Amino acid sequence: MNLVLIIDDYLPHSTRVGAKMFHELAVELHLRGHRITVITPDFRQKAALSFDEIDGITVWRFKSGPIKDVGKICRASNETLLSYRAWGAISHLVKPETFDGIIYYSPSIFWGRLVKHIKQRCRCPAYLVLRDLFPQWVIDAGIMKKRSPIAKYFRYFERDAYRQATRIGLMSDKNLQLFRSLHPNYPCEVLRNWADLQPVKKASADYLSVRQRLGLQDKVIYFYGGNIGHAQDMANLMRLARSMQQEEKAHFLFIGQGDEVQLINQLAQQWGLNNFSYLSSVSQDEFRHILADVDIGLFSLSAQHTAHNFPGKLLGYMVESLPILGSVNQGNDLQEIINQHHAGFIHINGEDEKLLSSAKALYHDISLRRKMGRSAYTLLCKEFSVTSVAQLIEKSLEDNHASV
The missing domain is CATH 3.40.50.2000 (Glycogen Phosphorylase B;)
Structure with a gap:
């Protein structure tokens, strides 16, 4: 046709x-x-x-x-x-x-x-x-x-x-x-x-990774990539970053554009966050190389939604076998899909203590991160x-x- x-x-x-x-x-x-x-x-x-x-x-x-x-x-x-x-x-x-x-x-x-x-x-x-x-x-x-x-x-x-x-x-x-x-x-x-199921190919020897560029070689990187707007309720993830400051090697990296870019940078400054970095949008090729270089895929959906979205960014995380950590609106079937397949931890937006507990579990247990990352890729191949x-x-x- x-x-x-x-x-x-x-x-x-x-x-x-x-x-x-x-x-x-x-x-x-x-x-x-x-x-x-x-x-x-x-x-x-x-x-x-x-x-x-x-x-x-x-x-x-x-x-x-x-x-x-x-x-x-x-x-x-x-x-x-x-x-x-x-x-x-x-x-x-x-x-x-x-x-x-x-x-x-x-x-x-x-x-x-x-x-x-x-x-x-x-x-x-x-x-x-x-x-x-x-x-x-x-x-x-x-x-x-x-x-x-x-x-x-x-x-x-x-x-x-x-x-x-x-x-x-x-x-x-x-x-x-x-x-x-x-x-x-x-x-x-x-x-x-x-999503295409093929993970990104290994970068050339002269490629400068995001860890090297930002001095994050020994960090556990919580990554958010995509639209930074009202629908995502980015303050939710910024509260998580603030609560994780006590974890010395935890770092939050956000990349994207949208209506709440100014908000997240203002909150980072207001709260004195030293575990947070923001970069504006990068090319698709660069984005995939960054995904291959981070540890945990973050996302957030506003608690006010009646629609039950499945953010496309999650598929990029799953292609690179990243465990998923995030928040959704009440009743969103994404929570059941991810949690039942052990592909990460999904909570209702507003359950800050539960989100923090899951973030700490992934921070302290590298084997858990790897196991959930593998499960995320398996789920991708099966359903997406x-x-x-x-x-x-x-x-x-x-x-x-x-x-x-």
């Missing part, structure tokens, strides 16, 4: 987990014999449309305003225009026979118009990979009022994105249940997050392989192609 994949952020410039996951999916589908085109915005380019190729994947980049790491109004304005700018740039290239199926990724919620245009012209099915129930989580966090005009605005585009999908894939059973309670009329299923995800999406598109 000729498949088009649509996402708001892609390699090689992106440092985000979603971009990495979508590229892994594109490569797997390509290896399965499909011809893959990715459509994605690029605010850096001057031309309305540009073309390049990555690992055999054709990429169409259309000119857009910035939508990452900018103010909320600027981001909302530019995201609203994504479909219009994309279709304006590519419409002359899309013929009835150009594409046999569409796979689009949310966030963003603003791809509905573009998907509709391609569906109508090519008469093909569309699969929505839904990773973020926006604006629901923003409403849960109290950032936006449920019945406010801006919430209604976002809901309109959210529903439009869902309406275009022949099928919708959500990341967990609990998320599927929540989605069906909020949006009962859409065909949907569980589509877990995924890119091959199984590609097969599920492929079957859905093939089954629905005749009925479009």
Whole structure:
């Protein structure tokens, strides 16, 4: 099949987990014999449309305003225009026979118009990979009022994105249940997050590791990599770092971008943390080498969430056989999955003493870290392989192609 994949952020410039996951999916589908085109915005380019190729994947980049790491109004304005700018740039290239199926990724919620245009012209099915129930989580966090005009605005585009999908894939059973309670009329299923199962290759002899660069050679490194924003409740992990100061060799390393970068640096300064380092985003290749050099993978989800997310960053930890340590909102089935498979320790956000106790257990027992790390990789291979995800999406598109 000729498949088009649509996402708001892609390699090689992106440092985000979603971009990495979508590229892994594109490569797997390509290896399965499909011809893959990715459509994605690029605010850096001057031309309305540009073309390049990555690992055999054709990429169409259309000119857009910035939508990452900018103010909320600027981001909302530019995201609203994504479909219009994309279709304006590519419409002359899309013929009835150009594409046999569409796979689009949310966030963003603003791809509905573009998907509709391609569906109508090519008469093909569309699969929505839904990773973020926006604006629901923003409403849960109290950032936006449920019945406010801006919430209604976002809901309109959210529903439009869902309406275009022949099928919708959500990341967990609990998320599927929540989605069906909020949006009962859409065909949907569980589509877990995924990862390439191959650990990073050993770096060259002249590679300067993050331990060497930061002087952490003898430290036990608790690592957080990814979005640093309201949805993560980063103060939760900063409290853990403060409580672990008494452990001489414990060090917390955070890498990423987002709305709470200023907060974590302010807290580190306010609390006088000498066991904390922050680095801005790095390339995907560098990120994987860092993962291979740390000891424990951290994550946090806000206690206010009603959605039950499975952060993509966890898969990167699992690929490198890192034990997982983190906090989730009440009822999140991620807690059961990780704890039952002995792949780490997951607690409810707010259970600070339990989180601290688990952090200390991993700090003092290297054999426990290694055992849980191996279990994390085993769980990854069993439940989160890119091959199984590609097969599920492929079957859905093939089954629905005749009925479009």
